[in-house]
Structures are given as structure tokens and as C-alpha cells.
Amino acid sequence: MIILVTDFEEFYLAQMKGVIWKINPEAKILDIKVRNHDTISGAFVIDKIIDYFPDSIIIGVVDPGVGGSRKNIVIQTEKNYLIGPDNGLFSLVCERHTPLKIIEIEKKNISKTFHGRDIFAPLAGKISLKKDLKGKEIKKIKDLDIKDPRIEKDYVECTIIYIDNFGNIITNIRDVKFNKIIFMDKEIKFLKTYSESEDFLVLIGSHGFLEIAANKKNAAEFFNLKTGDRIRFYYA
């Protein structure tokens, strides 16, 4: 299984698939779209899906800096290969899946604007055929530019790492528990399921993280928040 986590679809994505199938016509391909230019979301999605696809090759292409100085890398973990730019996309997943080998992909003189099609897709195709992985090894990958959550006496501070299509706001905090909080002047209850509230609620989502949601309403639009924003909950 080759999984494409990208911030584009359209003919760009189709071209990547065509390149892979020319090399390995039997490859099974799954694609997942993330918000444009949103590297944090991409990293979150890769982290959330990898355990559902053991032995998969994941190409991540959320790459606002394409053509710039960031490296292209392949990471081999115990069960997976991760291919893409070294811009933090793989940092969350590598906290749980230790890299066995990190290879820097040599930059050749090809398309300066579409590494997904011209570099990552052919490489994934070859790896899916069990071709050897060669290249210059490097020691570590780049982290995302997000701070750890902070749990203080009066409040919790955390970072938004994903906003889903319902507008649910997913943060980078786990393992908290309270009855209710004050968030941006709103008192919000901590509940177990969406249907328990007619309004806003805070819950631990199916992904394991603290989430601010709203029953049939878009919480992210309401609070005007986006991925990467640092937010505070005060205990109520």
C-alpha cells in the first residue's frame, strides 16, 4: 500500500499515481487531502493513519518550501517507509516509530516545482518493488514548529494541530480531565460524546487528543481559529 498525504489533488495527484503505476502496476494507492500549505495538519494525519496501514509506504507532500533549501528524505521505520520533504511532516510519527535509517535523497536536475511527481512517486514505486534504499544517511529530521502543551495551576495551554471538516478543533494535549473550562469567554463542558451537548463541548476525540467541538456547528469558524494557533483553557 502506498499512501499519498498531500495538500493537492486534481491532475497533480493523478500524475503521481500514473508515475507509481508505471513502475508497479499492482500498487494499491490511497490518497488523503490536507489543507493547503498546512504542514502541521499533514504531520497529524500521517501520525493518525500509520498504525492502520502496517507495511505501507507513506508519501507526504505538504511542502510550501518546495524548491527551497529543505532536504528530501526517506525514513525507514520498523514497518513503514516515509518519503517527502524534511519539513516536520514526519516528526510526530517518528516520536512513536523510531527511524531505523534516514536517507537524504540526492537532488538531481529535474522539475523544480513538483517533487511529488518527479522524485517521491518514482521512489515509492521502486521501494514497493523491494528495491534497495541507497543514499547518504543523515542523523535526524526536522521538528514541527509547535510547542508542547503546558498544564498550569489555573489553565492549560496547547496548540491546535488539526481542524477537521466539521470545524472540530483538535489540540496537542492528551490526558487531561476536568468538568468544565472557560475558553474565549465561553463556559464549555467536558463531555464524552458530541450528542450530549446542544452547543459547544470539549471532549477527548477518537484520535486521543483534546478537542473543542460543537453540535452541528463549526467551532473553528466560530472562534476564528486555525492550525498552529496557541490557545488557553481556564479551569471553571
Place this chain on the structure above:
Amino acid sequence: MIILVTDFEEFYLAQMKGVIWKINPEAKILDIKVRNHDTISGAFVIDKIIDYFPDSIIIGVVDPGVGGSRKNIVIQTEKNYLIGPDNGLFSLVCERHTPLKIIEIEKKNISKTFHGRDIFAPLAGKISLKKDLKGKEIKKIKDLDIKDPRIEKDYVECTIIYIDNFGNIITNIRDVKFNKIIFMDKEIKFLKTYSESEDFLVLIGSHGFLEIAANKKNAAEFFNLKTGDRIRFYYA
């Protein structure tokens, strides 16, 4: 074939696919997105596609009440299995495909927020491997909360059951015929194809229902209408 009719995509949908493929790696999966929280649209879509996929297993997850008191069910019909919440999603299709058996899925102590991944997907995977369907049988499923159309002397009253991506407004009425109507102060002709009109038109769509459309314009936005709205056409 396992068909996923859901109001989400993103990593949620990918996780469901991963769960199915872990159980049955050969399963062919097709997914169809419907509007967020729009159970009526989900029911319409399931009804519109089922005959194109004989022997398929359809998982429907449009489920604003997830975690609440509604049941989870599996319906066996002559040719298909239908899996999802008992919230009306399968009511339209079951008017034409009589349930042979309706099983209530036992609620175990798992993820309170993502039944699609933790309950429905594994069950579909198992059914696709011809595992037996066991559980408590129930007699009937919930209906959607939509009224039948009414044909009166001066007008037709019906309910919007789907708005497509072009903004075409699909109603729950069939078998009507007239030359033109008055709809929200607009005189609209009853025609046979989109290209016959430069403006608004009413036609029987390829789905068999009465549809209010507009040539290269979004009729639903123009009239500010949504699924579930009750509307009237006056004969002109």
C-alpha cells in the same frame, strides 16, 4: 464491494479503510461523501446507488446523534448488507429492498465517538468474508422525518431530499407533469434537459425525481434552500 457513504473524509475515512483491509485485504472499497450532518442526503444517496452495486455491503455513517441513544444496526436484504446507525439513513432504500433480517449491534465499551471505525468497519470486513451475522433481531427501522409529497388542485407540496454540487434541488416527488409552475415568485418551465433553458428549469432528473435546476447557476443558493425544506410549486 464495500461502499462507505459518510459525511466525513480526511483521516477518519482512511482509518475506516485501514480497518477493513486489515480484516479483508482483498476488499474493494468505494466511498461517497455527503453533506455534513445531512441524514436525508445520505439516505437519498444510498437509495440512488444500491442498484448499481448488487451484492455490496453499504456502511452509512451520517450520524449527528453518535454516542446518543439511537441503535446501531445491520440490515440484510436480498442482495445487500446495510450497516450503520438506525436514524433513517436506510429508510428510503428499505422501501424498495425489503429487509430480510434486521440485527441490533451490541454496544460494547469502545470509542464513544467513532462508531464508523470501531464498530461498522470491522463488521463490514467480517461480513465480506462471509462470516455469520449474529445478534438480537429487531422488527423495524426508523424512518426519516420527511413528509410525503402532496398533490393539490392548485399546487404540489414536496420536500427537498438532496442538493447536488451544481446546486440542483432534488425533491421527493415523481410522476408529475406540467408545462410551467410558479416557484417563489418565479415562473419556471418544465423541460426535458438542462440545455433547453438559459435560466431556471424544472425537470425529472436522471435519478427519477422532480428537480429545480438552473443553467450554469446554483439554484439552491439562489433560492436559499436546503435539504429537508418543504416547498410548494403553484401551477402556472
Place this chain on the structure above:
Amino acid sequence: MIILVTDFEEFYLAQMKGVIWKINPEAKILDIKVRNHDTISGAFVIDKIIDYFPDSIIIGVVDPGVGGSRKNIVIQTEKNYLIGPDNGLFSLVCERHTPLKIIEIEKKNISKTFHGRDIFAPLAGKISLKKDLKGKEIKKIKDLDIKDPRIEKDYVECTIIYIDNFGNIITNIRDVKFNKIIFMDKEIKFLKTYSESEDFLVLIGSHGFLEIAANKKNAAEFFNLKTGDRIRFYYA
């Protein structure tokens, strides 16, 4: 491989897939969505993907005139079959892939509104099983209504043929080179990669055409432009 390039998704697309799989259950299907009613975009996408899918059958359904007088056609080229309305959708690709045979599909008395499902999908299914292609041959296909680019002493004039999901504006001009231009009162540099600019830039995209882009901004929305618009760059 059967590729569906359409301006719809939803149950409409699923029905087309169902029809194809009923005829050829082994068919591999890929779908690509283009903007509603945007025949030029459809033609561009077909042209951009075809070389990545040798031996594919491409169904194009971007068809605002469905039900009107335009013909339905099948084009056989050296490596591909192209199926759809004769409205210019295949004109770009046929400039590079000469048609060996163009067949006009006979219009039978079926669904007036959904040729994709009732005419094109079954035909693609049959062709994928190597059934013979019969019918009335015609000599030429319709062109798109777009003008060639013009390179003048002071300016370049060209037509927008695609706007991608990032808002990058793709024109129908290749093989130009300059340092900077004036476009709608803005001085814009000609660069090689997106990351070289913090603002607007002009570059030759991975598709080979001149493109107006913006670093993490939507250029098409900013300039309020759409496919088919004729634009001018003045040399700066």
C-alpha cells in the same frame, strides 16, 4: 485503466463506476474532478494526464450542453480511447495525439440528462473488454473557444486555461522568458520555484505552461480571474 474526468462527483460518479464494474469487474478506475461547467479546465486536465496513463480509456464529462445538439464521440488514438461530448474537451490532447478514428455515438432514446452513466460508462466498459468499436466515422472534432497566445513588442497576451486549487493561474503560453512583468498594475518577478518569492511570482509550472502564482496566497482570487479569461503581461 478507465479514467473519469468529470465536473461532478457524489452519487452521479458512483453510478458511472457501478455501470463500468457491472460490465468489467476487473476495470481499474481513476477519477479526477474539474470545476463545474469548465470545459477548458477539463480539456487541460485530460491533456496533462494522458501521457501518465498509456493504454487508458478516458471518459470526459464536462458537458454544460448535455441534451443539446452536440455530438457524443469516441476518439481512438495510437494508445488511448477518449469518450465524451464533442465540445472541445478532447481538442488539446488531440493536437499532440492524432486521432486514428473518430466515431459518432448513435443517440438512442435513453436518459436525456445523464449521458455519462447511460452512454459513456457502458461504452468504456465494453472497450476495456476489447469489444469492437463500430459506428459512423466523422472527420474532425470541435475545438475549444480559446485564442492562441500573442507575443507582441510590449506585451504577451494569453488565455487562462486552468486555475488550480491553490489559486495558481495557468495560461496557454509556453516558451517565454523575461525577468519581470507588469500584470494588472503589479510588478511580478519571473522565478523558478514558489519558495523564491514571498509574494506574487510568474514561473513555468511543472505542467510546462506560464503560471501566475503567489506564495501561500490565492492569486486567482486576488486578481479575480477565471478560466477562459484573456490576460496581458507587459514587459517591465
